[in-house]
Amino acid sequence: xxxxxxxxxxxxxxxxxxxxxxxxxxxxxxxxxxxxxxxxxxxxxxxxxxxxxxxxxxxxxxxxxxxxxxxxxxxxxxxxxxxxxxxxxxxxxxxxxxxxxxxxxxxxxxxxxxxxxxxxxxxxxxxxxxxxxxxxxxxxxxxxxxxxxxxxxxxxxxxxxxxxxxxxxxxxxxxxxxxxxxxxxxxxxxxxxxxxxxxxxxxxxxxxxxxxxxxxxxxxxxxxxxxxxxxxxxxxxxxxxxxxxxxxxxxxxxxxxxxxxxxxxxxxxxxxxxxxxxxxxxxxxxxxxxxxxxxxxxxxxxxxxxxxxxxxxxxxxxxxxxxxxxxxxxxxxxxxxxxxxxxxxxxxxxxxxxxxxxxxxxxxxxxxxxxxxx
Amino acid sequence: xxxxxxxxxxxxxxxxxxxxxxxxxxxxxxxxxxxxxxxxxxxxxxxxxxxxxxxxxxxxxxxxxxxxxxxxxxxxxxxxxxxxxxxxxxxxxxxxxxxxxxxxxxxxxxxxxxxxxxxxxxxxxxxxxxxxxxxxxxxxxxxxxxxxxxxxxxxxxxxxxxxxxxxxxxxxxxxxxxxxxxxxxxxxxxxxxxxxxxxxxxxxxxxxxxxxxxxxxxxxxxxxxxxxxxxxxxxxxxxxxxxxxxxxxxxxxxxxxxxxxxxxxxxxxxxxxxxxxxxxxxxxxxxxxxxxxxxxxxxxxxxxxxxxxxxxxxxxxxxxxxxxxxxxxxxxxxxxxxxxxxxxxxxxxxxxxxxxxxxxxxxxxxxxxxxxxx
Numbered sequence: 001x002x003x004x005x006x007x008x009x010x011x012x013x014x015x016x017x018x019x020x021x022x023x024x025x026x027x028x029x030x031x032x033x034x035x036x037x038x039x040x041x042x043x044x045x046x047x048x049x050x051x052x053x054x055x056x057x058x059x060x061x062x063x064x065x066x067x068x069x070x071x072x073x074x075x076x077x078x079x080x081x082x083x084x085x086x087x088x089x090x091x092x093x094x095x096x097x098x099x100x101x102x103x104x105x106x107x108x109x110x111x112x113x114x115x116x117x118x119x120x121x122x123x124x125x126x127x128x129x130x131x132x133x134x135x136x137x138x139x140x141x142x143x144x145x146x147x148x149x150x151x152x153x154x155x156x157x158x159x160x161x162x163x164x165x166x167x168x169x170x171x172x173x174x175x176x177x178x179x180x181x182x183x184x185x186x187x188x189x190x191x192x193x194x195x196x197x198x199x200x201x202x203x204x205x206x207x208x209x210x211x212x213x214x215x216x217x218x219x220x221x222x223x224x225x226x227x228x229x230x231x232x233x234x235x236x237x238x239x240x241x242x243x244x245x246x247x248x249x250x251x252x253x254x255x256x257x258x259x260x261x262x263x264x265x266x267x268x269x270x271x272x273x274x275x276x277x278x279x280x281x282x283x284x285x286x287x288x289x290x291x292x293x294x295x296x297x298x299x300x301x302x303x304x305x306x307x308x309x310x311x312x313x314x315x316x317x318x319x320x321x322x323x324x325x326x327x328x329x330x331x332x333x334x335x336x337x338x339x340x341x342x343x344x345x346x347x348x349x350x351x352x353x354x355x356x357x358x359x360x361x362x363x364x365x366x367x368x369x370x371x372x373x374x
Numbered sequence: 375x376x377x378x379x380x381x382x383x384x385x386x387x388x389x390x391x392x393x394x395x396x397x398x399x400x401x402x403x404x405x406x407x408x409x410x411x412x413x414x415x416x417x418x419x420x421x422x423x424x425x426x427x428x429x430x431x432x433x434x435x436x437x438x439x440x441x442x443x444x445x446x447x448x449x450x451x452x453x454x455x456x457x458x459x460x461x462x463x464x465x466x467x468x469x470x471x472x473x474x475x476x477x478x479x480x481x482x483x484x485x486x487x488x489x490x491x492x493x494x495x496x497x498x499x500x501x502x503x504x505x506x507x508x509x510x511x512x513x514x515x516x517x518x519x520x521x522x523x524x525x526x527x528x529x530x531x532x533x534x535x536x537x538x539x540x541x542x543x544x545x546x547x548x549x550x551x552x553x554x555x556x557x558x559x560x561x562x563x564x565x566x567x568x569x570x571x572x573x574x575x576x577x578x579x580x581x582x583x584x585x586x587x588x589x590x591x592x593x594x595x596x597x598x599x600x601x602x603x604x605x606x607x608x609x610x611x612x613x614x615x616x617x618x619x620x621x622x623x624x625x626x627x628x629x630x631x632x633x634x635x636x637x638x639x640x641x642x643x644x645x646x647x648x649x650x651x652x653x654x655x656x657x658x659x660x661x662x663x664x665x666x667x668x669x670x671x672x673x674x675x676x677x678x679x680x681x682x683x684x685x686x687x688x689x690x691x692x693x694x695x696x697x698x699x700x701x702x703x704x705x706x707x708x709x710x711x712x713x714x715x716x717x718x719x720x721x722x723x724x725x726x727x728x729x730x731x732x733x734x735x736x737x738x739x740x741x742x743x744x745x746x747x748x
Binding site: 063065066067068069072073074076077234254263265266268273279281283285286287288291292293295296300303367369370372 | 439659
């Protein structure tokens, strides 16, 4: 189907389409011979993150509202039953068939060469999409060997795994009902996030048990999904995930929004208070360490004339996809360079480093004695 | 002299003056029968913070550039000798004669009723302004019993003291030369910040000794003032002052800019690295405590249905000025209410609390279970 016909179904006229291309609100990209269009600024009903292909529109993955108090939050959000799932700390992908190929799109609406390469290790996607060409499988890719995220769930001890949590239709911003979704996951043996089941807001005791178990194990949190479409999905995270977030990012405190850190401090305090954890010396030292130790290491490096870097290891099936990942980084202005790669068993093991120029440059300027107004 | 004649000297035409009043860039205020005009948005050359009176224009007190590395910063900033003074943790006032009265103006360009009431305790201002009616004495009011600031220098153990650091002319944004300034301070017995003397950038060893001494004593930092007017004033703070800043403000983390905290974390790390202090458990615990303990207390209060408040104690000479301070707070939208007052010796001792609504409301909404997008 022609692109103009596709977008006409989501109320984008030819004029608006052309105008959006000219004004760079929509940017064409190419991957493995397939052209796709990234929405980078809102156009009509299409929000940033949406992908337009000649096999249909893949809507952006919606942001999820956060509750800071588990019991009160769930009670306020739900009058009807809801499903509870684990929130997994990885990166979000939308897996979708375009023409006769299957791709994993990132939240930023790029084809991810790494994720797409690894789909074959996650589930029998050929079979799924042969029978369901208009569906989109949404989920989290998580594990210590991923190219983006410094954190991973404790139960993925090497490489990455895929955890599905949503199924959507092309050309629609709605999800398909929970029961049908779970049925498809099971039928096609698609691995999912932990599904805790169906609850009502009077089951707070069980929900607290679940979140406390996740906190003890080092997991991120929970997502609560309505059965009544008029109610909204909400998320809630553990105290431990706040501290881990701070610990893995504070080396680059300068290039993050400062709210990243203050928000997590506040969330951890809310968790401690609701779940009767002590605000003891151990917690305070752990928080101080998470915020300041990695920042100290960064400043020390720059003071010694060293670049600040982040190291990554990832595994690929096809050697030619390694190059595509670095092309992807280049496009996204990520200064990543390969260090080494070797075939180990069935996978190519690739190591690379990311140079963290923004942090480096600010710290260097300060260290060199330049003054500034704050 | 008429206001229009006054402002014509600083290149503000009658049209621009009237336009600025109409557009609320300049706001008229009244205190003790004297009318003055607050510049709240830049008008011509007049910046926010400037005060216009019929006795002349009092320029805004300029922001001072910060260096993050003492040695490199001083070497980069100064080719010529400079004066070194202590940076005192209080609030900035400009003391000036308007008609036949002397007022202390805050950085926000209000007459401060408290500071104005207390001038008589600081120095013989009548004598100074009789002989120097066109000068402005700039300095810091600091001490545990001040109405604004949660911190105070360790050597002011009760009430407040005044520490002058600048003398300026009305109708000019320039300071008078350092030697003349110091001579006037001494001649009129005006108390000043600690003056460490005149140095060059090769005296880094001495400067390090001074800052380390200040850090050990619990003082804020140093200000470096050029003898060559083409060079600029810079400031440098101690590690301890960063931790104290965080400790006294983190109870209201929500209503502060998040950068307030991340900037201080970075500054403390720079200090530690330059001055070879250990990044040990004690420091990390102290930092964690400064950031999270007061925030915990705030959330706990709101969870228990209590308002978040800050308590203040101040001393006044004249009873009628107490009321004026609360009128001033009301004007500045500060929710301060008197708790008690009594005459002790020659002063009225006043206690009041400030209700911290913005923090309270955000925390309460979160605690009650409302969801939000972040």
